[in-house]
Structures are given as C-alpha cells and as structure tokens.
Amino acid sequence: MATLVDSKGKELPVTMVQRWPVKVPIKAYKEKPRPYKLLETGVRTIDTLNPIVEGGTGFIPGPFGCGKTVLQHAISKQAEADIVVVAACGERANEVVELFTEYPELEDTRTGRKLMERTIIIANTSNMPVAAREASVYTAMTIGEYYRSMALRVLMLADSTSRWAQALREMSNRLEELPGPDAFPMDLPAIISSFYARAGYTLLNNGETGSITFLGTVSPAGGNLKEPVTESTKKVARCFYGLSQQRADGKRYPAVDPIDSYSKYLEYPEFAEYVSAKIEEEWLEKVNEAKTLLLRGKEVYEQINILGDDGVPVDYHVNYWKSEVIDFIILQQDAFDKVDQSTPVERQRYMLNHLLDLCNSNFEFDNFNEVGIYFKRIINQYKQMNYSEFESEKFNNFEKELNKIIAERKVA
Ligand SMILES: Nc1ncnc2c1ncn2[C@@H]1O[C@H](COP(=O)(O)OP(=O)(O)O)[C@@H](O)[C@H]1O
Ligand SMILES: [Mg+2]
CATH class of the missing domain: 3.40.50.300 (P-loop containing nucleotide triphosphate hydrolases)
Known part of the structure; x- marks a missing residue:
C-alpha cells in the first residue's frame, strides 16, 4: 500500500484514509429498489x-x-x-x-x-x-x-x-x-x-x-x-x-x-x-387539478392576446386570473426571504387546498377591468400569508382579511 507523506517527507498515519477509484461505484448494499419516498425540498x-x-x-x-x-x-x-x-x-x-x-x-x-x-x-x-x-x-x-x-x-x-x-x-x-x-x-x-x-x-x-x-x-x-x-x-x-x-x-x-x-x-x-x-388521500388529484388550472390559464392568456381584452367573455379573464393566483402563490417563491424561502409540505398542503377552494368558486363581474383589480387584491393577501410564519397571528389575520375579500364577490 502506498504511504502518505507530508511536504517534508515525513510519513503520515493512514488510519483515517479511505482509498477508492472514483469511477467505480461503491456497491456495499443488498438491493436497489425503486425509490418512492417523497423528499421535501421546501421549494x-x-x-x-x-x-x-x-x-x-x-x-x-x-x-x-x-x-x-x-x-x-x-x-x-x-x-x-x-x-x-x-x-x-x-x-x-x-x-x-x-x-x-x-x-x-x-x-x-x-x-x-x-x-x-x-x-x-x-x-x-x-x-x-x-x-x-x-x-x-x-x-x-x-x-x-x-x-x-x-x-x-x-x-x-x-x-x-x-x-x-x-x-x-x-x-x-x-x-x-x-x-x-x-x-x-x-x-x-x-x-x-x-x-x-x-x-x-x-x-x-x-x-x-x-x-x-x-x-x-x-x-x-x-x-x-x-x-x-x-x-x-x-x-x-x-x-x-x-x-x-x-x-x-x-x-x-x-x-x-x-x-x-x-x-x-x-x-x-x-x-x-x-x-x-x-400528505393526504386525494393529494395527487389535487396536484393534477392545479396543473390543469395552470394550463387552462396559459391557453386563455394566448386567446386574450389574439382577440383582445374585450374580444373574450369575462369568464376567460376570471380563469386567467385564477391561474395567476396559483402562479404567484405556489410557483413563485422568494429565495432570499427568511420565511418564504422554505415551505414545509404541511404548509404547502394547506395553501394548495385554500387555492383550489378559491379556484372552484364562482365570481361575478360586470366587466374585465374589475377582474384584474379584484384578483390583484387576492394575490396580495396570499403573498402576505406566504411571507408570514405559518399559523402565526399575522398569518391568521391575513387569511381572515383574504376570506373577507373572497366573500365580497363569491356567488353561491
Ligand atoms: N428564486 C429566486 N428569487 C429571487 N431571485 C432569483 C431567484 N432565482 C434567481 N434569481 C436571480 O437571478 C440571478 C441569476 O441566477 P443564477 O442562479 O446565478 O443563474 P444561472 O446559474 O442559471 O446562470 C440571481 O442573481 C438572482 O438575482
Ligand atoms: Mg449558475
């Protein structure tokens, strides 16, 4: 076995040294089954x-x-x-x-x-x-x-x-x-x-x-x-x-x-x-639902781009803004904010459920201008929630405020 020497040629103890050729995998295991356990990244x-x-x-x-x-x-x-x-x-x-x-x-x-x-x-x-x-x-x-x-x-x-x-x-x-x-x-x-x-x-x-x-x-x-x-x-x-x-x-x-x-x-x-x-029983269906809403939002966005704001029904605007809420609140995440940078899965579940509730509700508007203004208020409240410690007083207050705004225009 080769010995390790320091710069003066003195021999070093090798008990802490492990040698292994890096291109050869270490196979000190019995089996390599398919992975299945969720790894939380906080993103x-x-x-x-x-x-x-x-x-x-x-x-x-x-x-x-x-x-x-x-x-x-x-x-x-x-x-x-x-x-x-x-x-x-x-x-x-x-x-x-x-x-x-x-x-x-x-x-x-x-x-x-x-x-x-x-x-x-x-x-x-x-x-x-x-x-x-x-x-x-x-x-x-x-x-x-x-x-x-x-x-x-x-x-x-x-x-x-x-x-x-x-x-x-x-x-x-x-x-x-x-x-x-x-x-x-x-x-x-x-x-x-x-x-x-x-x-x-x-x-x-x-x-x-x-x-x-x-x-x-x-x-x-x-x-x-x-x-x-x-x-x-x-x-x-x-x-x-x-x-x-x-x-x-x-x-x-x-x-x-x-x-x-x-x-x-x-x-x-x-x-x-x-x-x-x-997480919860219907989690994967909910994930799919969120993805469908995002995809629908993207399609509507393209239609609005082609036909113009008043060339499409007001409902199209509502669908577009619902997908924007998901974009701003789930997709976007501030990597430099102390709270927002990392979201535990339990909190992600809570927020996704809240958002899907919102997206599955019907809202009434007279014209498309109102839609953008209204949903921007909603996004703002959700964002404040994202920036607050989960279930803190601040968080709960923003949520209360948010629920009030949602109730303003929600139709049963
Ligand atoms: N999650 C994030 N939140 C805020 N700013 C970001 C985020 N991701 C990237 N940025 C901005 O984009 C810049 C470039 O990102 P970087 O990761 O260096 O790009 P890349 O490695 O792809 O070249 C960053 O310096 C930062 O200002
Ligand atoms: Mg880089």
Whole structure:
C-alpha cells in the first residue's frame, strides 16, 4: 500500500484514509429498489407540482442567468437530507466563494446546527484544469456513496453537468478519439446514464436504508434543448425542471416552467401510496387539478392576446386570473426571504387546498377591468400569508382579511 507523506517527507498515519477509484461505484448494499419516498425540498414548485423522491434523479436545464444556481443553493439549504454534496463544476468562482462564506453562518433548520457541518463542497471552477473537472463530479458521487453506505440520506448537486461534459469532450479530443455529435465523445449518452445510475435508494446489508438523490443543472448553449448533453440527460433523469427565459425575464422566480416540467415519480403506484398516507388521500388529484388550472390559464392568456381584452367573455379573464393566483402563490417563491424561502409540505398542503377552494368558486363581474383589480387584491393577501410564519397571528389575520375579500364577490 502506498504511504502518505507530508511536504517534508515525513510519513503520515493512514488510519483515517479511505482509498477508492472514483469511477467505480461503491456497491456495499443488498438491493436497489425503486425509490418512492417523497423528499421535501421546501421549494413549492418542486414539492407540490413535480416532486422528487429520496434516491431519485432530476435535472435543471436553463439558459444563463435563469436561476439554476440560486435554485440549487436553495435546495441544498433546506432539503430533507443528512448530507449534502455539492459539486461546483466549471462555473464561476465567485459562486463557490459564496458557498464557503455563507454556509458556515447559516443554520440547518432541521437540526439547529451549522449547515456547513453536513455539507461537502467539491470546488472545480472554470479556471481549473479540465481533467480535474472530469474527476470532480465522480469524486462527489463517490463521497455520496460512502455516506449512503452508512445509512444516510445524501443529496448530491452538480452545477453544471454541461461543463463536466465539456471536460469529457476536451479529453476525448486530445486523445484523438472518434468524435460523436457536437464533438462530444461517442459514448456520451452511456457515460451520462451510468453516472445517473449511481444515484438511488438502497437497502443495506444490515437492513437499514440509504439514498443518494441527484440533481444536476445543464446549461445548454443558447438555451437549445436539442443538444447532446440535454438529450442524453433527459433519457435518464426522472425529473425535469426546465427553467424558462420568459419567466426569468418577468422576474417570476424560481423560473421553473410548470407546464413543460415533469416528475416521472408521480406515475409510480408506490409513490402515490406514500403521499396519500403522508400528505393526504386525494393529494395527487389535487396536484393534477392545479396543473390543469395552470394550463387552462396559459391557453386563455394566448386567446386574450389574439382577440383582445374585450374580444373574450369575462369568464376567460376570471380563469386567467385564477391561474395567476396559483402562479404567484405556489410557483413563485422568494429565495432570499427568511420565511418564504422554505415551505414545509404541511404548509404547502394547506395553501394548495385554500387555492383550489378559491379556484372552484364562482365570481361575478360586470366587466374585465374589475377582474384584474379584484384578483390583484387576492394575490396580495396570499403573498402576505406566504411571507408570514405559518399559523402565526399575522398569518391568521391575513387569511381572515383574504376570506373577507373572497366573500365580497363569491356567488353561491
Ligand atoms: N428564486 C429566486 N428569487 C429571487 N431571485 C432569483 C431567484 N432565482 C434567481 N434569481 C436571480 O437571478 C440571478 C441569476 O441566477 P443564477 O442562479 O446565478 O443563474 P444561472 O446559474 O442559471 O446562470 C440571481 O442573481 C438572482 O438575482
Ligand atoms: Mg449558475
């Protein structure tokens, strides 16, 4: 066995050192069943609409500046995980510096201890060598597997996997391998899929369970989702959180597109069973209902755009504004507000039920102008609720006020 020496050539004790080749998965488990346990991230657009599970995989593609990094940092701060491994791969150095300066200050709300104590950061910024960049992502995954073998819930984040793929490309070109599409290595899809396959929910030999949930960002050049990295990732990752330039331009953060994004876990029967016990029985139907309302709102919006405000019935405006309420109150979330940045699932359930009640009510208006004015008042009250501690006096007062406004125009 090789010995470790310090800079003066003195031998170091090796008892604390574990050696493992990073491209070889650690398979210290008995079984890798399908994951099904909801992983709370505190981000409403994820938990309520397209949830991810413990041991699941997902990716966040989006053009530059749409909020990939902010979203990942938000998830890393508040997700229900024992260990968070962040691979900062090939992005700007100042973002990593932020992590290092911010995390030692922040408290983990679940344990009351410093976030840094459960966070591992593998930093490999854009000015570092490409070979190290390739290794950084594998190193992060291997560390994750190490902790998963100890029956812990690991959340692994990589920002960005496109930079990692670019490192693979440069290495492959220098080795004079036959290039594939866009000069990426021919086996890029296989490399990406075997990497994502290392995540997962495992039954360990001692009967305990462990998991690695993996979320990677993809930064496709020019926002083109048809390029090889996005396409290969789409085939393997089970959740897709597409960031939309249009939403980011409108400051509708997080800019996750509610219509294009998906979570394949919603189709797992074992997941449905889990959430109906954990959240509520009809939860998934309600989620679908919210999505339908958003889709209907989008359609109406396009019709209004074409036909003009008074070219459509007043009801169309009502439907559009109902979807706006869901957009403002569930989808949009301020990553920099102390209360709003993280919403526990119980609170998400409460709000979704309240919103669906509103959307299933009928309202009467004389003209379309009244509709916008009225619903803006409603949105404002809901927003104040989002910014207040759940079930605090302030929260309850805003809710009372809101219910009064709703009663003004609601018809039985
Ligand atoms: N959830 C959010 N709340 C408020 N502002 C946000 C949010 N997400 C992104 N932003 C804004 O967008 C900017 C760019 O986000 P960033 O995550 O760095 O983009 P990307 O990593 O996609 O290039 C941030 O500096 C911030 O001002
Ligand atoms: Mg970024």
